[in-house]
Amino acid sequence: MARVTIPRLQAPKPFIQRPAPVSGLLAPDRFMKIVGAVLFIAAAVLPFVTATPYIISILTSAMIYIVLAMGLNVVVGYAGLLDLGYIAFMAVGAYTSGILTTQFGLSMLETIPFVIIACIIAGVVIGGPTLRLRSDYLAIVTLGFGEIIRITANNLKITGGPSGIHGIPTWSFFGWSFADGLDIGGVHFSAKILFYYFVLFVGIGVAVIAVSRLGKGKLGRAWKSVRDDEDVSEAMGINGYVTKLAAYIIGAVWGGFAGTLMASHLSAISPNSFEFLYSALVLMAVVLGGMGSTPGVIIGALFVSLAPEFLREFSEWRFLLFGVLLVVAMIFRPKGIWPANAVLPFLKKREIPEIPPTAAVGVVGVDASYEGETVGPATPTGGANDEEGAR
């Protein structure tokens, strides 16, 4: 049978006038960008205000947590795949760069391609066979994967066994290392502070912005549609398997990158750093903050990484307290602290015209002369008079 060749449909031009998008400082998108920029600048200025090693250290950790949580946000928040072993990707990244720097003499920067490749392989190996499963089974498999990676690291010689890898260097660029420090205009920046800035610019600047942008494009819509209703998204021409695998791989690369940062931040890694507890904590950051919501995930990651520090006096009790706080948060904010579609109440909203009753609009389609006329949102026009008369 000859192939029927019908030219693909072209979308008709829109012919209804729409209210202009809101503008000004209080437009939700712009306002959130400004808030983000202000917080970014505040974080950049902070070392000039207080630069105790303790503060710098926990803030660096917190930012690495944000990178990690943004990666998990792609998997759990956007694509809706419950991943209970996410920390394994962080382990893959941390061990890859740890081994390559300490045993093969590469610099941190040079390990990045290897980290990315290792994470893609890990993502495909774990995701390839399991993403055909639906939620519950996937969660169990990822849980197992997390344990496998940790136990493997515990038993291999190259990973240093239970004692892990020590003496991981900080980042260096073409011979110049953060450890050398930097003097600009008489101000001395120590290695830790340089690393803090590095994480701030690369981690937040790249990881956070990239993920939040990803969520708005074609791939982001595909992820959300798979999360909402996989069957229907298939009917939209979206290959669910490929889409989920893409989420998994991107999540894996982000996790691996966070692992690399963590390895050079702590300069030592061991299998204990990648226990199930940490997978659960990162997952908690995403769920508590608001799945699929960039500000929410940042808040969640900050909470999860900083709360143990503030609750330090309670030492043994802090995880209990943590749990209670979580339960309370889930009771009062079940969709997270900052849900994905939330808009701050004081921001401008688009004026939503009332939905006109269909009878007042002019029957579309029955009247062949509808084209070209511009129907105001609520004004019946002359073009469709005869149809209205008929009813």
Added chain:
Amino acid sequence: MSDTQTPAAPAAPAGSTATGEAGRVLLEVTDLAVSFGGIKAVAGLSFTVREGEIISVIGPNGAGKTSAFNCISGFYRPNEGSVVFDGESVTRRKPSHITKRGMARTFQNVRLFSDMSVLENVKTGMHSHLRQNAFDAMLHSPRYKRSEAQCTEDARGWLDFVGFRADDELLVTQLPYGEQRRVEIARALATQPKLLLLDEPGAGLNHNEKIELMGLIRKIRDLGVSIVLIEHDMGLVMEISERIVVLNYGKEIAEGTPEEIKTNPVVIAAYLGEEEE
């Protein structure tokens, strides 16, 4: 069922076919069968759809209409039979593959993506036609911006086309039912189909909305899209169909023009009841 095979060349109805010559076979379903356990939901269904046609599939509840749709669009794997669409066998292919080849569908119960706005829902339908990748999105490259702007305009074009008049940034869950139906049709059209399968598009609509729906279906056909619909509302079916396929117990019991179906004694016995209407 083979004795009823008289695919009467559709007498080109007034206002038909904006593009192409009518009459070329677009979809050919042959001996389709699917069963769940011991229940034969579809048991040997054959019919063809020609370019530019509006065909209705009717039958009593449980006759296998939706199962047949699910087989054709790839959601069920048929046990037997074949589906040839646009010259290519799509039997047992993934739904996403079939959609890319140009077959779109709607669902019996409106199934929109509830966490997305109206506009995003329609944009999702354009997935396979957008020329952008993940790096474009991360970097906001010019290609990404162009692609998204075009995508937004096209999505609005489709929304206007189907007669959607509410705000397109609302979440779909905030819309009344009739508007949700329109959005679902707009989303299906956004996949740029050659064939549109509508599963009970009139269910839950009031009288005026049904009149609008009929107009819309004709208008979609005039774009060059063939339409197959499942419908229970006989008034609507008789008004807009050029051919009707009647199913019962998973089998085709009759096929013909509305006039023929109305007077077909087998159909009347099986479906409309013994009494003359």
